[in-house]
Structures are given as structure tokens and as C-alpha cells.
Amino acid sequence: MSGTRLRIAAASALGALLLSALPAQPAQAASTLTNTGFEAGGTGTATPSGWSTYSATGQNTASFTEAGGHGGSYRLTHWASTAYQVETYQYLSGLTNGSYTLSAWVRSSGGQSSAYLALRNCGSAEQRTDLPPTPNGAWIRLVTSVNVTGGQCTISINSTAGAGQWLNVDDLTFAAGSTGLSVKGVDISSLKKSEDLGGTYRTAAGATADPVSLLKSAGATYGRLKVWVNPADGYNNKARVLATAQRIKAQGMKLLVDFHYSDTWADPGAQAKPAAWASHSYSQLTTDVYNHTYDVLNALKAQGTTADMVQIGNEINTGMLWPEGSTDNWSQLAGLLKSGINATKAVSSSTQIALHLAHGGDNSLYRWWFDNATAQGIPYDVIALSFYGYWHGALSDLQANLDDISARYGKKVMVAETAYPFRLDSEDSHENIIDTTAELVSGYPASSAGQSAWLRDVMNVVEAVPNGRGLGVVYWEPTWTAVSGNGWNPADPASGNGWENQALFDYDSRLLPAASWLAHR
Numbered sequence: 098m099s100g101t102r103l104r105i106a107a108a109s110a111l112g113a114l115l116l117s118a119l120p121a122q123p124a125q126a127a128s129t130l131t132n133t134g135f136e137a138g139g140t141g142t143a144t145p146s147g148w149s150t151y152s153a154t155g156q157n158t159a160s161f162t163e164a165g166g167h168g169g170s171y172r173l174t175h176w177a178s179t180a181y182q183v184e185t186y187q188y189l190s191g192l193t194n195g196s197y198t199l200s201a202w203v204r205s206s207g208g209q210s211s212a213y214l215a216l217r218n219c220g221s222a223e224q225r226t227d228l229p230p231t232p233n234g235a236w237i238r239l240v241t242s243v244n245v246t247g248g249q250c251t252i253s254i255n256s257t258a259g260a261g262q263w264l265n266v267d268d269l270t271f272a273a274g275s276t277g278l279s280v281k282g283v284d285i286s287s288l289k290k291s292e293d294l295g296g297t298y299r300t301a302a303g304a305t306a307d308p309v310s311l312l313k314s315a316g317a318t319y320g321r322l323k324v325w326v327n328p329a330d331g332y333n334n335k336a337r338v339l340a341t342a343q344r345i346k347a348q349g350m351k352l353l354v355d356f357h358y359s360d361t362w363a364d365p366g367a368q369a370k371p372a373a374w375a376s377h378s379y380s381q382l383t384t385d386v387y388n389h390t391y392d393v394l395n396a397l398k399a400q401g402t403t404a405d406m407v408q409i410g411n412e413i414n415t416g417m418l419w420p421e422g423s424t425d426n427w428s429q430l431a432g433l434l435k436s437g438i439n440a441t442k443a444v445s446s447s448t449q450i451a452l453h454l455a456h457g458g459d460n461s462l463y464r465w466w467f468d469n470a471t472a473q474g475i476p477y478d479v480i481a482l483s484f485y486g487y488w489h490g491a492l493s494d495l496q497a498n499l500d501d502i503s504a505r506y507g508k509k510v511m512v513a514e515t516a517y518p519f520r521l522d523s524e525d526s527h528e529n530i531i532d533t534t535a536e537l538v539s540g541y542p543a544s545s546a547g548q549s550a551w552l553r554d555v556m557n558v559v560e561a562v563p564n565g566r567g568l569g570v571v572y573w574e575p576t577w578t579a580v581s582g583n584g585w586n587p588a589d590p591a592s593g594n595g596w597e598n599q600a601l602f603d604y605d606s607r608l609l610p611a612a613s614w615l616a617h618r
Contacts, residue, residue, distance in 0.1 A: 127189060131146070136170060145185070149188070154181060174263060191249075192245050194220075197243055197271060198242045198275060199270070200271075203238075204231045211257045212255070212258065214254060217253055237492060237496055242276045242277065279569055280318065280511050280570065280571065282320065282513075285320055290337075290580075294583050298578075298608070301607050310348060312601070321513070322342060322355065330590075342397055346402040354394065359371055361587060363417065364455065365415050368417045374418075384436075403445050403448070404445065405449065410437070411453055412455040434452070451478065451479040456488075482513060484512050492555070500562060503562050513571050515551075515572060517552065521533065521534070521598060531598070545609055552572060552611050577600055578597050
């Protein structure tokens with residue numbers, strides 16, 4: 098934590114002599130949250146004005162105010178030199194029934210048994226939001242929503258922690274309104290090939306089951322499928338996408354179609370034209386994009402599986418269909434994007450258009466790219482980001498970027514790709530992409546718990562985007578388990594899979610606990 102920790106240790110010890118034997122006195126109930134920035138009382142106040150403190154272990158002094166607030170001079174801290182359990186809370190009454198949202202800025206050491214914000218005794222199910230670890234010391238804004246039905250609610254900050262573990266909370270608000278995520282997605286592009294080559298999927302208890310049904314039951318509301326034009330292995334083409342789209346829609350899920358406009362992987366470092374389009378002029382390419390997009394989407398519509406959202410390009414930081422569609426020539430890139438967008442809207446005017454970049458923590462990239470897109474008059478509905486913490490920065494970077502671009506461009510935002518390992522070793526002979534502890538995000542071990550916490554915390558950051566502009570999160574390739582022949586290279590059946598340790602099915606093909614976070618409110 099900060100350098101104030103040593104000073105607080107002494108203050109806490111002195112406070113313990115004076116206060117630990119005394120029960121906390123509940124603050125008088127009010128209809129509005131008071132002392133939200135913990136400015137009243139100053140440093141070392143174990144029970145800040147307007148708040149109450151409770152510790153089942155008699156450690157009220159583990160909750161105190163100290164200097165170094167988010168917006169003002171002070172903050173609430175939970176910390177003790179021994180293991181502790183403490184709650185700081187405020188009881189509100191006289192509320193008008195309806196939906197309310199709690200917002201708070203937080204920091205945390207991580208590692209606690211539990212550290213969370215809660216809304217309880219509100220006349221409906223208790224709602225919680227867990228604090229993420231913030232090893233870089235940056236503040237993160239979290240939200241929690243609840244439906245008040247009895248005119249009262251308790252706002253609660255909770256810690257069950259080991260010696261030296263800490264949290265900071267500051268600048269809370271509690272106001273009418275609700276939050277939640279509509280997109281809780283899974284990219285299952287590799288599933289059909291996996292199953293065709295013998296891959297199977299099981300419940301957490303070990304019973305063989307349909308993986309699409311399992312993910313839907315876990316809470317998934319969207320399925321994402323990539324489209325390649327003429328891939329070497331025949332997968333992720335139009336016919337395969339149509340087949341898997343039927344399975345997604347049959348489960349009552351929505352469909353996100355991700356056009357790569359390539360025969361293979363398209364990303365910031367590779368945007369190769371399909372072989373059939375290789376010699377085409379820019380003008381011909383605009384026609385190719387329109388025809389290909391229309392063909393796939395119209396076929397989906399014809400079979401009753403109309404796409405709900407479409408990505409025009411995949412991770413197009415540097416453009417697409419190189420060199421004609423490179424960001425070195427924005428007018429041509431815009432023309433290609435508009436061609437795909439026009440084809441999408443010609444099939445279904447209600448289908449949402451997403452533009453997707455990688456490096457979701459890089460705000461300068463997003464401002465540069467979308468300022469250019471705006472100048473070119475490219476119409477779209479959603480800004481989609483890839484955000485892998487081991488490559489793209491801290492959660493605070495993601496939050497700062499999401500907050501800025503959603504406001505700057507007035508658009509909905511979503512994380513279209515994220516994932517995290519539940520172990521480091523490989524099940525097949527191919528080295529995993531993330532396979533050493535040095536590559537991990539601080540505070541998130543390569544374990545089932547670490548994977549769960551990562552997905553939870555990314556979803557919490559997206560949920561907190563102001564003005565309800567955070568749509569949701571898609572987990573990338575949860576079904577890409579280690580099945581011989583289903584490797585990285587569609588042209589090489591012997592290529593291995595470097596992703597099986599980030600799937601949502603373990604090495605016994607059982608559904609992992611992280612999948613339960615797809616049921617995020």
C-alpha cells in the first residue's frame with residue numbers, strides 16, 4: 098500500500114486500546130447517503146460521521162479514515178496488522194421504491210477472502226460487487242444496483258482479510274437508476290471443428306452435454322462467430338457459420354458475426370486479402386466486401402438466424418484488406434467499411450454495427466482511430482475492444498478508455514474479446530501462449546479462481562461505464578480445448594493449440610467455475 102501504512106499501523110494500535118472494546122454506534126437513518134467522501138472526521142476516524150462499523154471479530158479499528166482520497170483529502174480504509182473482518186455501512190430509510198445504483202471509487206491489495214460493496218436489506222436479493230486488485234495503485238469505479246421495495250436499504254463495504262491486506266473506498270453515490278450487461282457472450286468459432294474431430298464437453302459434474310447449452314445455462318446471452326472467406330480447412334466459412342448460428346439461436350441467444358475479410362486470422366499485424374480477391378483493384382474490393390457481407394448475412398436471415406450485431410473487420414487498428422484498406426489511406430478504408438455496413442443494413446436495418454480494435458487500454462490509439470472514422474463519416478453503433486490484461490494494460494487503463502470513448506463519440510462500448518488462464522501447463526505438445534507466471538496479470542493467478550476473478554472484474558468495469566453505455570463482454574474461445582487437428586493454422590492439421598489453458602472447459606473437458614460469471618447481472 099502507500100507509505101502512510103506505517104503511520105496508520107501506530108494510529109490503529111492506539112485506537113484499538115481506546116475503541117476495540119466499544120460497540121459501534123449506528124448512525125441515524127437518513128434518506129440520502131452522507132459523508133460520501135469521508136471528509137467529515139479527518140484522519141484516523143474509526144467510525145466516520147454518518148457511517149457505522151461492525152466487526153464480528155471485535156476489530157472495529159480495522160475500518161478508519163486516512164489521508165489520500167480519490168477526490169478529496171480523505172478515504173475509507175480497511176486494514177489491520179492481523180487477520181480481520183469488518184464492515185462499514187450506512188442505513189437509509191424513507192426511500193422511494195424503485196431501482197438504485199451505488200457507485201464508488203475503490204482500490205485494493207487483492208488477496209482477501211472477500212472484499213466487496215453490497216446493497217442489502219433493500220427488500221430484494223442482496224447485490225454485491227467485488228473489488229479488483231489494483232497493484233498499480235490506480236482507482237477504479239465500481240457500481241452495484243438493487244431494486245428497493247421496502248423504502249430502505251443498507252450500503253455496505255466489507256472485508257474479510259489477512260494481515261496487511263487492505264482496501265480503499267471513496268466518493269460514493271447512491272441514486273435512482275439501474276445497471277447491468279446485455280452482452281454476456283462467448284466466441285465459439287472453433288467449436289464445430291473441435292466436435293468434428295472428437296472433442297466433447299461436460300458439465301462441472303462430468304456428464305457429457307452440449308457445450309452451447311452449457312454456456313447458455315451458465316448465463317451467456319450472445320454467441321460470436323468469425324467468418325473467413327475461403328479457409329484452407331473449410332471451417333469458419335459461410336456454411337459452417339450458418340450451422341453453428343442455428344445452434345446459438347436455438348438456445349435463445351443472440352448472434353454476433355465477426356467478418357475478418359480474409360482466408361485466415363486478421364489482427365493488427367495481419368490483414369491479408371482473401372486469395373480470390375488478391376489481384377482486385379480498390380473498386381473491386383468494395384464490391385467484394387459488399388457481396389461477401391450480404392451473402393453471409395442474407396443466408397443467415399433466410400434460415401431464421403438474423404445477425405443481431407456485426408463486426409465489419411476484426412481488430413482493425415491498422416485497417417483491413419492490405420494494402421488498399423490500410424490506415425495509411427483513410428478514405429479507402431472508410432469506403433471498404435461503408436460497403437460492409439451498407440450490406441449489413443440492406444439485409445437487416447436493426448442489426449447493430451460494431452467497429453473492433455485491439456489494445457483496449459490504449460486511449461490514444463482509440464482517439465486517433467475513431468476521430469478519423471468520424472471525420473470520414475463512417476456510421477456505426479458500437480465500439481468493440483479486445484482487452485487481454487497480460488498484453489493490454491491494467492483494468493484502470495481499460496476503464497479510462499471506455500469512459501472516454503463512450504462519451505467522446507456517444508457510442509455504446511463492449512469488450513469483444515478477453516480471456517485468462519486457469520493453469521499454465523499444456524495439455525497438448527504445443528506451447529501455450531501464456532505459460533509462465535511472469536506473463537500473468539498481478540493479482541490474478543493462473544487458477545480457476547484467478548480466471549473467475551478476471552472475467553468478473555472485466556465485466557464489472559464495463560458495467561460501470563457511465564450513462565448505461567457499457568454493453569458487455571465476450572469471452573474468447575471458451576470451447577477451444579486441446580483436440581488433435583484443431584490447431585492454430587487452418588492449413589496445417591498438425592499445428593497445435595496454444596489456448597486450451599484459457600478455455601472455460603478444463604483438461605477433463607468439464608465446465609469451469611468462471612463460466613458462472615456469464616450470469617452477471
